[in-house]
Amino acid sequence: xxxxxxxxxxxxxxxxxxxxxxxxxxxxxxxxxxxxxxxxxxxxxxxxxxxxxxxxxxxxxxxxxxxxxxx
Amino acid sequence: xxxxxxxxxxxxxxxxxxxxxxxxxxxxxxxxxxxxxxxxxxxxxxxxxxxxxxxxxxxxxxxxxxxxxxxxxxxxxxxxxxxxxxxxxxxxxxxxxxxxxxxxxxxxxxxxxxxxxxxxxxxxxxxxxxxxxxxxxxxxxxxxxxxxxxxxxxxxxxxxxxxxxxxxxxxxxxxxxxxxxxxxxxxxxxxxxxxxxxxxxxxxxxxxxxxxxxxxxxxxxxxxxxxxxxxxxxxxxxxxxxxxxxxxxxxxxxxxxxxxxxxxxxxxxxxxxxxxxxxxxxxxxxxxxxxxxxxxxxxxxxxxxxxxxxxxxxxxxxxxxxxxxxxxxxxxxxxxxxxxxxxxxxxxxxxxxxxxxxxxxxxxxxxxxxxxxxxxxxxxxxxxxxxxxxxxxxxxxxxxxxxxxxxxxxxxxxxxxxxxxxxxxxxxxxxxxxxxxxxxxxxxxxxxxxx
Amino acid sequence: xxxxxxxxxxxxxxxxxxxxxxxxxxxxxxxxxxxxxxxxxxxxxxxxxxxxxxxxxxxxxxxxxxxxxxxxxxxxxxxxxxxxxxxxxxxxxxxxxxxxxxxxxxxxxxxxxxxxxxxxxxxxxxxxxxxxxxxxxxxxxxxxxxxxxxxxxxxxxxxxxxxxxxxxxxxxxxxxxxxxxxxxxxxxxxxxxxxxxxxxxxxxxxxxxxxxxxxxxxxxxxxxxxxx
Numbered sequence: 001x002x003x004x005x006x007x008x009x010x011x012x013x014x015x016x017x018x019x020x021x022x023x024x025x026x027x028x029x030x031x032x033x034x035x036x037x038x039x040x041x042x043x044x045x046x047x048x049x050x051x052x053x054x055x056x057x058x059x060x061x062x063x064x065x066x067x068x069x070x071x
Numbered sequence: 072x073x074x075x076x077x078x079x080x081x082x083x084x085x086x087x088x089x090x091x092x093x094x095x096x097x098x099x100x101x102x103x104x105x106x107x108x109x110x111x112x113x114x115x116x117x118x119x120x121x122x123x124x125x126x127x128x129x130x131x132x133x134x135x136x137x138x139x140x141x142x143x144x145x146x147x148x149x150x151x152x153x154x155x156x157x158x159x160x161x162x163x164x165x166x167x168x169x170x171x172x173x174x175x176x177x178x179x180x181x182x183x184x185x186x187x188x189x190x191x192x193x194x195x196x197x198x199x200x201x202x203x204x205x206x207x208x209x210x211x212x213x214x215x216x217x218x219x220x221x222x223x224x225x226x227x228x229x230x231x232x233x234x235x236x237x238x239x240x241x242x243x244x245x246x247x248x249x250x251x252x253x254x255x256x257x258x259x260x261x262x263x264x265x266x267x268x269x270x271x272x273x274x275x276x277x278x279x280x281x282x283x284x285x286x287x288x289x290x291x292x293x294x295x296x297x298x299x300x301x302x303x304x305x306x307x308x309x310x311x312x313x314x315x316x317x318x319x320x321x322x323x324x325x326x327x328x329x330x331x332x333x334x335x336x337x338x339x340x341x342x343x344x345x346x347x348x349x350x351x352x353x354x355x356x357x358x359x360x361x362x363x364x365x366x367x368x369x370x371x372x373x374x375x376x377x378x379x380x381x382x383x384x385x386x387x388x389x390x391x392x393x394x395x396x397x398x399x400x401x402x403x404x405x406x407x408x409x410x411x412x413x414x415x416x417x418x419x420x421x422x423x424x425x426x427x428x429x430x431x432x433x434x435x436x437x438x439x440x441x442x443x444x445x446x447x448x449x450x451x452x453x454x455x456x457x458x459x460x461x462x463x464x465x466x467x468x469x470x471x472x473x474x475x476x477x478x479x480x481x482x483x484x485x486x487x488x489x490x491x492x493x494x495x496x497x498x499x500x501x502x503x504x505x506x507x508x509x510x511x512x513x514x515x516x517x518x519x520x521x522x
Numbered sequence: 523x524x525x526x527x528x529x530x531x532x533x534x535x536x537x538x539x540x541x542x543x544x545x546x547x548x549x550x551x552x553x554x555x556x557x558x559x560x561x562x563x564x565x566x567x568x569x570x571x572x573x574x575x576x577x578x579x580x581x582x583x584x585x586x587x588x589x590x591x592x593x594x595x596x597x598x599x600x601x602x603x604x605x606x607x608x609x610x611x612x613x614x615x616x617x618x619x620x621x622x623x624x625x626x627x628x629x630x631x632x633x634x635x636x637x638x639x640x641x642x643x644x645x646x647x648x649x650x651x652x653x654x655x656x657x658x659x660x661x662x663x664x665x666x667x668x669x670x671x672x673x674x675x676x677x678x679x680x681x682x683x684x685x686x687x688x689x690x691x692x693x694x695x696x697x698x699x700x701x702x703x704x705x706x707x708x709x710x711x712x713x714x715x716x717x718x719x720x721x722x723x724x725x726x727x728x729x730x731x732x733x734x735x736x737x738x739x740x741x742x743x744x745x746x747x748x749x750x
């Protein structure tokens with residue numbers, strides 16, 4: 001079974017800038033001057049999926065989810 | 072003032088062959104009535120010119136009007152330029168059978184006057200369009216949203232009542248006046264407000280076509296788009312395509328403002344050069360730059376802008392888009408940085424303050440920009456500004472920060488030599504002395520102002 | 523030592539209750555630290571969050587021991603139903619009942635946290651705010667039921683727990699501003715009043731003479747034997 005590529009989607013209204021995500025998924029997330037995530041574009045690299053899942057689960061505002069990357 | 076309407080120039084008998092009565096003296100379609108009489112088109116005149124609203128009853132599969140609109144290639148006139156037929160299809164194909172139509176006449180862009188003008192001069196076309204779109208998507212309720220401070224709402228309610236009394240409209244059109252802030256005319260914000268919430272943009276998906284007013288599939292279309300629908304329903308796609316280009320067919324309304332002798336709303340044909348469009352309003356002196364599209368738009372040097380074809384593809388070739396249909400001319404003795412700084416400050420104040428990048432990043436960007444325009448900027452500050460502009464892109468639930476970033480970036484890019492001048496010598500005389508050209512209403516939005 | 527071996531269940535119940543309360547206190551403080559964006563220099567924010575979660579799970583495990591040994595102890599009749607339905611225990615109905623109530627609230631908090639991604643932020647948060655109430659109810663349960671309440675060390679422990687939670691809440695209410703001033707002042711007042719009420723209760727109840735008798739007498743028709 002081929003693993004489908006996934007991407008991280010941030011709900012910008014729900015996000016309250018706790019910044020846990022950037023600690024847990026630094027491969028794709030950094031923080032701006034006010035602690036809100038800056039996301040590098042593109043789908044999640046295969047090996048980083050666990051990190052992305054941890055970031056999603058840890059978000060205190062539930063502002064992130066993983067989706068199938070658009071073809 | 073920019074809300075002035077162009078002086079009618081009656082030139083009788085100069086219509087297009089075959090259909091002399093459908094177009095105005097200069098090829099106007101939406102504003103044909105105004106072009107001929109110089110007055111808002113009343114219902115009897117409207118019916119006399121266009122006849123009753125066509126009805127589409129028996130049809131298998133897709134609604135014939137949606138097919139016709141798809142063939143006409145009508146694109147939304149609210150700013151995004153999305154294909155109207157696609158939007159109609161999304162709502163018509165929704166699972167829930169109860170659907171809603173929202174006509175967006177909010178026009179929150181301070182430099183734009185086209186929607187207000189259309190609603191004043193040709194309201195019957197908009198009302199026809201609402202009824203037709205509702206029929207096409209199977210909606211039983213329709214809302215017409217206009218800004219509360221225009222006085223349009225009372226007039227439109229009277230017109231709706233008049234049509235109801237004559238049995239013209241099979242469904243009731245409710246005229247609504249949501250709070251009038253820059254972002255509250257965004258479709259998800261309107262839908263949220265109509266559903267009892269605040270007039271703030273919401274997270275998408277779900278799109279309004281799936282979950283709109285009260286959770287029902289909702290079509291949100293700009294009032295000008297709907298007026299075109301009223302004409303396409305009567306005269307067909309081929310007629311619609313007689314004007315404009317293959318990719319951008321038809322006519323459209325533009326607001327010409329800034330350093331022009333006759334500012335106002337004009338109906339033009341897609342494919343006309345920006346130069347010819349600006350000539351309609353008689354530019355004053357040698358223009359320095361043109362703001363294309365409005366406050367989410369793009370600054371272009373006047374010569375470059377003038378040479379462009381006014382169409383989606385033509386403007387895109389210079390990295391611009393028609394947006395809300397604003398063309399603002401910057402006179403020679405004005406500072407593009409000062410104008411941009413004021414607009415950015417305005418946009419920052421208009422944020423719905425929901426997303427961090429817009430809540431903190433936009434005012435900070437505006438502050439950095441103001442430093443470049445009015446202060447004693449240093450290289451470090453300018454670099455920080457460039458970085459912050461970059462960081463506004465794609466980081467909001469709606470496109471508010473993106474639009475502001477686009478404006479800021481185009482000013483910095485197009486007028487890089489002028490930025491260097493400010494860096495070296497401080498603010499130019501125009502930044503300090505010139506009167507603001509574009510309107511940036513000062514308004515502090517309080518928490519309760521979104522209901 | 524002798525008593526410990528003679529009565530292992532009873533001692534385990536008391537010890538695990540005290541430890542569980544301490545762990546809940548730490549959990550509450552870490553939760554407040556997280557929501558107030560406390561970012562220690564040598565620790566990631568995600569570690570604060572992970573500690574909050576893991577210590578809460580440890581507290582749940584210890585709570586399981588506390589409840590299990592209390593039920594297994596044949597000397598105090600509590601009954602299985604009293605584990606989840608408050609105020610059914612024949613033994614110190616009110617004070618054990620408060621423990622059940624706290625447990626129910628905590629169960630709601632644990633269960634909603636387990637399905638947080640599914641039920642959405644708003645509902646999860648509404649339930650999660652019950653943890654403050656659960657902690658306070660557990661405090662009164664501990665002092666009202668516990669045989670150790672009169673010990674100086676035990677009172678010191680409660681006081682430390684009360685102090686850190688109160689400090690955390692007040693700090694949170696202070697940093698969350700500006701705005702909602704009335705609500706913040708109201709919540710601060712309620713927190714201080716709860717603490718004052720607790721010490722008032724301590725003085726009038728467990729620290730006053732003959733508490734074990736009164737705690738039982740208050741509801742029960744059937745006086746229980748006193749155990750030391």
